[in-house]
Amino acid sequence: MQAQQIADFLSGRLIGNPARDITGAASLLKxxxxxxxxxxxxxxxxxxxxxxxxxxxxxxxxxxxxxxLESTLIIVNTPRLAFARAVAFIxxxxxxxxxxxxxxxxxxxxQLGAQVSIDAHSVIGRHVRIGARTRVGxxxxxxxDVEIGEDCELIARVTVYSKxxxxxxxxxxxxxxxxxxxxxxxxxxxxxxxxxxxxIGRLEIGxDVEIGANCTIDRAALDATVIAAGAKLDNMxxxxxxxxxxxxxxxxxxxxxxxxxxxxxNVVVAGQVGIADxxxxxxxxxxxxxxxxxxxxxxxxxxxxxxxxPARPIREYLKELAALARLAKxx
Numbered sequence: 180m181q182a183q184q185i186a187d188f189l190s191g192r193l194i195g196n197p198a199r200d201i202t203g204a205a206s207l208l209k210x211x212x213x214x215x216x217x218x219x220x221x222x223x224x225x226x227x228x229x230x231x232x233x234x235x236x237x238x239x240x241x242x243x244x245x246x247x248l249e250s251t252l253i254i255v256n257t258p259r260l261a262f263a264r265a266v267a268f269i270x271x272x273x274x275x276x277x278x279x280x281x282x283x284x285x286x287x288x289x290q291l292g293a294q295v296s297i298d299a300h301s302v303i304g305r306h307v308r309i310g311a312r313t314r315v316g317x318x319x320x321x322x323x324d325v326e327i328g329e330d331c332e333l334i335a336r337v338t339v340y341s342k343x344x345x346x347x348x349x350x351x352x353x354x355x356x357x358x359x360x361x362x363x364x365x366x367x368x369x370x371x372x373x374x375x376x377x378x379i380g381r382l383e384i385g386x387d388v389e390i391g392a393n394c395t396i397d398r399a400a401l402d403a404t405v406i407a408a409g410a411k412l413d414n415m416x417x418x419x420x421x422x423x424x425x426x427x428x429x430x431x432x433x434x435x436x437x438x439x440x441x442x443x444x445n446v447v448v449a450g451q452v453g454i455a456d457x458x459x460x461x462x463x464x465x466x467x468x469x470x471x472x473x474x475x476x477x478x479x480x481x482x483x484x485x486x487x488x489p490a491r492p493i494r495e496y497l498k499e500l501a502a503l504a505r506l507a508k509x510x
Contacts, residue, residue: 361420
């Protein structure tokens with residue numbers, strides 16, 4: 180697409196050639212004449228002036244131009260965010276619907292929106308509804324009564340169990356499993372045997388969610404597991420049954436969240452965090468890597484950082500480490 184189209188999409192101000200053709204994206208160092216790149220700080224202006232990119236996104240610090248830059252310049256408020264949006268915009272413009280592959284199995288009762296793509300060896304069950312322009316990648320399985328919104332992408336080998344609803348513009352990476360049974364059992368105290376508690380609830384995923392490769396998200400036992408709009412899950416995250424994840428929550432790789440826990444909006448969960456059952460993480464809290472949160476614990480403090488097991492404010496945690504180090508040195 181042309182540079183002017185990108186500038187219009189980003190509501191940016193273009194300096195230079197509006198007809199410059201852009202087909203890809205790269206770093207300043209690697210970008211070629213058909214690539215889009217960006218600079219997010221004035222200290223990189225010299226480097227930008229030497230780059231070969233076809234178009235460069237920059238902040239207001241470059242509003243007067245970049246010395247030596249022969250590329251088209253697009254002035255935006257937040258270059259890094261604008262670059263992310265522009266790359267997705269370019270990719271979407273080049274995507275063409277492929278229809279239903281000859282090896283895919285689609286039940287006659289399924290409802291497919293306009294320009295839906297179903298790739299090779301995918302299976303679409305009864306009464307499934309798929310919104311317009313959604314792409315179901317190779318090897319995916321959608322069980323009966325699944326609903327997928329518009330402009331979604333299931334990359335490959337994604338399995339979606341019944342009673343799962345996925346919103347619009349959701350990306351699910353390879354190997355993810357959505358809506359599987361929760362881990363719930365009732366124990367017979369006389370015999371010691373465990374009997375499966377019914378897992379007959381549903382899973383609801385909001386708009387603009389991204390789910391990483393090999394994530395597993397359980398449906399609720401009786402009600403609903405909810406992943407709210409804008410949440411981002413890294414690879415290999417497990418979400419147990421009845422969990423409620425708020426808007427714009429970010430969860431890094433290998434985190435595990437046990438049943439019936441609540442994570443409020445704008446929370447950040449770092450890698451390998453373990454959250455036990457019936458926990459509440461209040462809005463804006465930050466859990467550092469490998470935190471452990473015990474059952475029924477409430478974590479509160481907008482913008483506060485918690486660390487350690489059991490999780491506690493980072494200053495308290497560091498003081499304890501320092502005291503322990505002093506004690507070890509004395510011994």
